[in-house]
Amino acid sequence: MNKILNICALMIFSAVFSQIPILEIENQKKHPVILQEAKIDTKILGNLATTTATYTFYNLSSRILEGKLTFPLPEGVSVSGYALDINGKLRNAVPVPKERAKEVFESVERRNVDPGIIEKVEGNNFRTRIYPIPQNGSRTVQITYHQELKNLASDYQYFLSFVNATTIPKFSLNVSIHENTSVPKILENPDGNFTFQKQGNQWIAEIHKDNFTPHESFKITIPKTNQSANVLFQKASDNKSYFATSIAMNFPVKEKPKSQKIAIIWDNSFSGSKRNRDKELDFLNAYFADNKDVLVSFVLLNNTLEKTEEFTITSGNWSQLKSKILNVKYDGGTDFGALKEIPNVEEYLLFSDGISNFGDLSIKFKKSLNSISSTPTSDFNTLKLLSSQSGGNFINLNELNTDSALKTYKKLPVKFLGFKENPVIQDIFPTVGSAVNEPVNIFGISSSNLGKLTAVFSVGNDHYEVPVDFNVGSQVENWQIAQFWAQRKINELELNSTQNRNEIKNISEQFGVVSKNTSLIVLEDINDYVRYKIDPPQELQAEYQKIVSQNKGRILEQRRNLLSKAFDKTKELKTWWKTEFKPSEEKKYPKISNQSARDTTDNRRLEEVVVVGALGIKRNEVSSSNKMVGSEAKPKGKITLVDVESKEEYMKDFQNLQSAEVIYQKYLENRSKYEKQVSYYFDISKLLFKKGDKALSLKVLSTLAELDLENEELYKTIYYLLKQRGHYDKELWITQKILEWRPFDSQSHRDYALALVDNKRPQEALNVYKSLLYQEFTDEISMRDNGIEEILIMEINNILRQNKNVDGSKIDDRLKADLPVDIRVVINWNKDNTDIDLWVTDPRGEDCSYGHKSTQIGGRLSNDFTQGFGPEQFLLKKAVKGKYKIKTNFFGERQNMLSGPTTVMAEVYLYYSDGRQERKIAVFQSQKENKRESDSKILIGEFEF
Known part of the structure; x- marks a missing residue:
């Protein structure tokens, strides 16, 4: 992969969408990217405005970069158009279900092809991802949105914020106001010379500047017409039209009673x-x-x-x-x-x-x-x-x-009560009974002969009527009234987004409006539209239909499930488990030459940690639990985990502080210096937990969720620590959110299932595992996660073994196996496109690792995951006496400025699935940026038998 890092472009906004994106880039001096050109076009009709912003970014560095822009839009406003330059020409995006868009984007991206998506994340925030921004080259992105202007006493106001704008090599701004006889008033002027000129029935103002720094933002007021209601129509099908009418409400203001x-x-x-x-x-x-x-x-x-x-x-x-x-x-x-x-x-x-x-x-x-x-x-x-x-x-x-x-x-709210004559109007928004602000824009679908109607409103117990003459409405060709209507409908539906999920998705896809459920995507290769069954933009339709007809129904996208491989893997595991391993005489085994085996115990302490088993067995109960059936035939085992201590410079400020409260106050005092450094919250949360203050530790940990919107890498870090510390209710909520964002990741399903087990809901967990085995994945993701079925088989059978009341009848018998083992280790990590290796060294000195997956005493390592989120698993059916070392190696770590260093969770088990199961969890972060030539293993724990 040529993907080097993510660019987080933070949009700065003041009241309305800021038009100048400010890029925050990891190592700005080494990887500079500049906004080379900004072009903004706005057209206004009445109190409706459509703005199209086109940005060109230039990568001055010699490395290919991936771009990410996250920006808010005003209340009620959504993205209604998106385009990305492909081969020097802007290509319009098409609507796709949100999770599908992300899945396709990441699948295509793995082939170093040019995709782009824009999606809605938490709040009214939008994110576009672009790959690649070529070295010493540029990419252009275009975003369109519709908005209803805010009402003043006698004017409408339009505002573009140029807050924090720096010098832009090329800048242009064009504003056109239609069907208005009065000259607009400019309150804030970007260059001091921006003025409106009358051209026919329009007022037009424009500037084109080189090396331009906006003097101030752009704010204008537009005088209202004298009409109480204006009506605009856009033709739909079946002799219907979308309509928009703006109604002035000159009603007496009524105040609600004061509260004591x-x-x-x-x-x-x-x-x-x-x-x-x-x-x-x-x-x-x-x-x-x-x-x-x-x-x-x-x-x-x-x-x-x-x-x-x-x-x-x-x-x-x-x-x-x-x-x-x-x-x-x-x-x-x-x-x-x-x-x-x-x-x-x-x-x-x-x-x-x-x-x-x-x-x-x-x-x-x-x-x-x-x-x-x-x-x-x-x-x-x-x-x-x-x-x-x-x-x-x-x-x-x-x-x-x-x-x-x-x-x-x-004030008491003004409510819209519909039209007095009760005509046949489909999907009217705002809905009848809704509270509205002045002026109210009413959108709907109707026949063209509505005639004269009366809009009815209420304030408290009083009713008011306003005439609306649909006979004098204007047909408009270049105004997307349909998208305004769709945006309004989506806003209403998103008040209960879970309940209305399917309807939101359908409206978003039909009208190309970005919502919580639907994104817009651009693909470079026409064959990818065919392969992933995505209807392309209009300019590619003819070629798309030609390819589809030539394929004559042949499925181009090969989607695969895990089931057949799981059957094979179950057989393989049964054979392995039944094999009697007879190691030869004890000897030392050679190490793999390109790995450094330095002893890391000088800066890491072996430490007893909280033990939580699937049966709720705690550390002080282990001695009695070891007396369960079969224990007399095996040596007693012990897990000792390593506390991987942070090497960050800021930890020096905390090393002599004793109480949790003093540590917390120092954390707050120093935070401004490390505000975006993920490891700061990770390390201080860990320190507070060790001091015994679980509440403060959890508060600091939860702050990670505030650093970015819908960032699965941050949420996985939170999840790992919640699991380790026993906050199982929150673990379940976090894993459910990750699964919602990334249902195309098998690891997302597995994490959620494991959280269900922790919450003593094994039947639901088993159902998740079953559906996961039947779920289909793209070729690219299937290849990335090849081998995960071995881990799933162990966990499915562990649920069946540990929970006798669980109904396993829906699990195929070919997947069932009794596979108790003395040692099981699983590592997981929070970053995609990352290669972390698990190493286990047995008492005889033999390493089990990616280059040597089976050992003479029966140690077995699962598939080596070189991309994705893992997991990797080590199994040993029968432990021999002695000490086993568990290590990880950061072989190919991808750094990300927002989610910090890679976080690893190691799940370490004794007597897995044999009735005495004991679990400990280690969670730690990489301490430095690793390069292949200087890889080193981190000791994370030991078994002793």
Whole structure:
């Protein structure tokens, strides 16, 4: 693979999607990539706008790179178009189910071909992955999105943020405003000379600059027309049309009654530090100026809900509460599953980004909850759901000033009640009964003869009517009203995304709108569209159909399951287990020449760790458990694991600190210097656990979930440590999320099944294993994971052996085998495209490793995984007396700036599947960047018999 590293491009946003991407690259000096050209085109009609941003990135280095851009979009806005340059020409993407797009992308990428995808990740955030960015070459990506402009008193406002923009070699901006007689007003001007000129029925402004640094962002206001409702039509099929109508609502504002006792839920997870605290404090200042006497219950939310504190606000003086907020420490992940009702509260204010990365929302508040967002990376839908379910208001401080935000909080919501005449309109959005803001844009599908209708709204118990004349609507050809409609429908459906999963997927695929369930993909080779059964863009349709007809139904994509290989592997394992191994006289065995066998025990301590068996056997119970059937015929075994100590420079600051609380305070004090360094959280969490503070250790560990969105490598690191420390409920949740993101990885299914076993749900685990054996994988992924069936067979039969009440009737008899062993070791790692080797040295000095997979005493090593996430397994049926050393070797590690060094989990078993099963787990990270010529093995544990 020529893939060297991932580029994380962090988009900086202010209120609306920032138009200038800022690239953060590991080792910027060594691998510089610049934004060579930015071209932005925006067209506006009424309060609807479509923006297309085209970026060209140039790789100044001599290495091929993979690119990743992650960016938020405003509330209610999604990506509706994506293109990538293929052979010098932009090729449009096509919609594909999200997990399928990722599977195809990674399969094609392994062949060094040019794919690109854009997907929606947590919140309203979007990510595009591009491969490759050639050495001393460029790649171009184009992103299109539709948005409804925000309403001011007499104007609509459009804003492009150029915050933090650096000099761009080539820059162009074109803005056209259609069907408006009044000149737009420019409030912020990128170069000071940007002006609108009238051309026919349009206002047009444009600039083209070389080596341009934007002077400021671009903000304009567009005067409203005098009409109470405008209607636009786009033709659909069957004599139907998509329509959009913008309706002004000049209704009296009605305020809700004031509350005497409120609760403020303050999200102080690590990501909370990224919220706009000044805007939040300004809002609270306005709130307490208006609600001068109120009792406040204040509670912090991170990976737990912390103890409530009470504050009495008198005459608007909230200085003590403000001081508390100003001194809040931000740390930990976010678990909305920890939310609960607070007694005697009349109303809630929730300050959060709405992204729950350590648990699922499980509560529907009975009292009114007002959710407040101040960061553009928020999960707007979750925050709106919390508010709408409870009768509260959603307040978006990204788009509202303090006065407007307070008015939004105070007012009774305006609800849309449909059309008085009740015409035949399909899929109208917003849905009837929904709370709406002014102006309201109503989208739907209808016949072309609706005539004059009356839209009905309510404020409290009062009803209001607004006439809408569909007879004077305009047919538009170059405006994607259908995509606006689809975007609105998806937004409504995503309020309950799990329940509406299939419908979201269908709408997204039909209209090419990116959602939680659907991504857009670009492939280079027409044969890949055919092979993976992906309908290509229009320009490739003719060639695609020709190839399909020539193949005459022949399946090009060879998808394989694990079943037939599993049958063969079961036979092989049975034969191995029945073999009687008779080693020759004891002797020393030669080492493989290109591996260094230096003793690593000088900087690593052998340490007893918590022991957890599948039967719940703990360390102090081992002596009695060894008296179980068959134990008298075998030597007693003992596992000792190694504490692989961190060599990071920051650990010197902690070496003389004794208490967990002091260590935690030092961790917070130093964190700004290591904010994006994964090993920092890993090492401090480990240190706090050793000091006995499980709660603080878990909080620091959960912070890893806040460093990136939907990053399976970070989540696997969290999963390993949760398993090691016995946090089985969270282990299950984390592995379920990874499986949701990566159902095409066999290891994702296996991890989830093992978590089910830890949670004493063996029947469900067995069902997962069974479905995994029947699931089909692409050729590339099948090759990558070749040999995993040996590990699965051992684990399936272990469930059957350890749990007599499990129904194994649906497991094929050809997969069943009684295979108890004295020693079993399995290593797993958290990174794709990584080669880590397992080595076990027996008391006779013989190594079992990738180059020598079977030993004279019967040691057996599974297939060598040189890509993917592992696993690799060592088995020994009958241990001979003496000491066994377990080592790993980082043979081909892929570094990633976001997920840090590779994390390895070793599952170490004594007496696996024979009724005395004992398990210990080691979790550690590589300590340096390894190169093939300087590989060294890390001692991670020992067996002693």
